[in-house]
Amino acid sequence: MASNSAEPRVRIGIVTFPGSLDDRDAARAVARAGAVPVRLWHDEGALRGVQAVWLPGGFSYGDYLRSGAIARFSHVMDSVADAARGGMPVIGVCNGFQVLCESGLLPGALTQNAHMRYRNRPAPLRVESTNTAWTSAYRQGAQIVIPAKHKDGRFQADASTLEMLEDQNRVVLRYLDNPNGSVHDIAGITNAEGNVVGMMPHPEHAIDQLTGPSTDGRGILASVLSHVHSGATA
Amino acid sequence: MARVVVDVMLKPDILDPQGEAVKGALPNLGVEGVERVRIGKRIELDFAEGVDAASVEEQARKVADALLANPVIEDFTIASVEADAPAGAS
Amino acid sequence: MARVVVDVMLKPDILDPQGEAVKGALPNLGVEGVERVRIGKRIELDFAEGVDAASVEEQARKVADALLANPVIEDFTIASVEADAPAGAS
Amino acid sequence: MTSDHIEGPVVDTVGRAEATPDEKQPYVDLGLNDEEYNKIRDILGRRPTTAELSMYSIMWSEHCSYKSSRVHLRQFGEKNPKTDRLLAGIGANAGVIQITEDTAVTFKVESHNHPSYIEPMQGAATGVGGIIRDILAMGARPVAVMDSLRFGDADHPDTARVLPGVVSGISHYGNCVGLPNIGGETIFDPCYQGNPLVNALSVGVMPVERLQSHEAAGIGNVVVLLGAKTGRDGIGGVSVLASATFDADDDTDARPTVQVGDPFTEKLLIECCLELYDAGLVTGIQDLGGAGLTCALSETAAAGGGGMHVDLERVPLRAAAMEPHEILASESQERMLLIVDPAHLDAVLSRARRWGLLATALGEVTDSGRLIIDYHGHTVVDCPPVSLADDGPVYERPIKEPNDRALLAADRAETLSRPSTPEQLRATVLKLASSPNLASKDWVTEQYDNSVLGNTVLSYPQDSGMIRLNEDTGTGIAISLDGNGRFARLDPYQGAQLALAEAYRNVAVTGAVPQAVTNCLNFGSPEDPNVMWQFQQAVTGLADGCAELGIPVTGGNVSFYNQTGVEAIHPTPVVGVLGVIDNVEHRIPLGLGNPGDTIAVIGY
């Protein structure tokens, strides 16, 4: 999984918004995967030569008003949106997913859980699409367990959007035991090009049996590293 | 159908972190000159056809008092409104 | 000071668990006849003295459009109101 | 000076106090007795100003001065085993103990019982926020929280208000500030119906040399307020000053308001303070807790041994027209007081700006030996800081063993009938299994994030929480928080030891070695001799127990007046034990191991 030592190590940018919480954890996961975590500050537009971007979990700007709503107006998001449209792999985890939807980089919206509470459980998931920059290392249909913990994780979209997501095979991860009332049990989706992925569960908290329910989260980074490498050699 | 709108706002002296966060974001949108933002709840109660108009407001007040507003930190106002538009339409 | 109120409500076809929960609790309060409850946000924007009245609504609309409401799930309405009462007073 | 005039309502200046020595002051309503009031007059050589009166009433309150508990709490210091690993002990914001050559940890548990009854969600949330700032003020990065909760009857309608509110408050604050919740207690007993207990613990870790001081030292150093604006939050008893001194029928302004927590700002405060420490930009720091600026200014000035001058009108306000005494008493959350070398002031202000935090220079450290607070150029406070912080009254309250002790002791478990038939056994098992105290706590714990920061090795449903501190060496800590009010009601001495022993065992079974103790002592009114007896017994029991086990009490908190009318809660000492494990890989989790393993019971 780790990069070949002959190649320069992949640089993965991790954004810190005010109120980001999992930025250091994402950095740990990136480093463990053999890549270089590069910290990106919300107020600066520079992407510092990164080859992929991770929008971490947390409560950016307190998640006041709506989760992810305020973060989208940061300088860094202007650059991230441009880079994403240019094909750079971007993943949003939990709050990052909310930011991606609010920014219009992914369709739909994440609303308050049907039961209205924050809920933290290891979530059994099925990998529905391996056709993305962030999930190619998984086996199609694989069942994995990654912690899901949020209050605003219920994915909603109108009927035509849902139909499009299903038709184009853009649902990436589905809950096997829906914890929040998401339509179609959706836990993660991708854009049409497959380079932008949003997911509610936290892969960075499933990289080590010591501190998480599984090591299933490692596949996310393994995927993007091979994506970047294949792009580099192509 | 009779619609009563209950507006619930934090009392003036209570900290409103939501409002503060939104206010802090406005310069990024290029909006200046906003001195204060307060965020509260708007609750629409739609009563069934038969319920008589006089009792509607009274019932709404009861609901607001007991359930919608937390008297320790919030105040509320009540108003009957026209409800021909579907709920939530702009 | 000019105050603009932005009301943000979920679109009619989006599920509103909070509204449903409130509706479900009403019989316990002895309140019958409520057919529907929707819960949204009421946002008060207070503009500074100098800002001219025409631009106030325009600015507020910009804020509502870009930030206060998410068009995927929400609609909003805007209204200028008298603001001599302190924010949130009933 | 008698012509002092400030725009707006009359402000009671020192000059005015000198000129109107006989003005009536509402000190009784502020909780001060005649003797205490006269002592204040002696210290000042005149009547106190409104602002001074407010400050003394706050600093000399039970909550801040420990006036009823102090004589008993001394035992902890006296009986503590001697160790040079205790870098800061009782009296500091939180005790600090060194666990390796270069690493220290600090932990503390504190109550937020009364606010959580009035407004469960915000009361519990601000309880979590407060204890996190205590840990932060020592120089540590907070790494986890725990919560010990006690409610009335599970079926009581008010429990349906209090419990979900408290849990959502802890969940909201802890999750949003990004700290894993690694354990706690959820207990139901009718004695807590009108007085739930919400005890929150936080633990932090730091390089040994990052230990911070809370002294306002260094003449000319700048006093900086960092964080949220100051509003009329939590101005409780002090509001009588407004109505007594001014327009008495305008009581809307005098109403105390509930503090609302803003975990987002707290998160920024944490990151900003850690940056300031690492850059060596602060010489002293103190969190603003229950007693707001009053406590932070007087304690830092007293600890520094010199004086301080503050211009109060510089405090950024959230509410219009706040009086000086209100600004001083405000309990607005998410604020810290910094002492900064003038050469570093710009750097401090710019780091704060980067984190989106307000930072304001309020004044400076002086050699006057006095705390002088001006408001628009008029002096409203001029007193020795030590008299506020350290010279409060100390009481040796009367103690009396409750009369019902003999009755309680006679009512022994042996006299209960025992199930003898399979049906009776079944009924007993079902009864136990359905008891809220034994039932699953999933509903509570799944509202808490337990894995953020990526270092949680053990949490719910384990006996202790465990956090990895060092990814390279595997060094970690385990903490358990326990209490047993029913047992303590029968015998507070042994009840406190039972809580200690339980927490100690819970830590030990994970493979960690217990090292330090914190505690939160929840009791009824200290003016009730029976309660005072329970308190004295519990403290003695805990101190003796710690001496026996050879681990020091590093800090804690006393919460008195937990009662409804004359009915006190069970005496409820809650004890936290922290242990150290050399390598978290070697932890021993709950569970039955592998098929074929031998099961043994040890102890008696």
Ligand SMILES: Nc1ncnc2c1ncn2[C@@H]1O[C@H](COP(=O)(O)OP(=O)(O)O)[C@@H](O)[C@H]1O
């Ligand atoms: N309020 C709470 N916050 C966090 N964890 C809790 C809380 N209440 C109970 N727990 C956790 O639930 C588990 C079981 O608690 P408890 O029933 O008190 O266990 P025991 O009886 O073994 O002491 C423990 O891991 C404990 O830390």
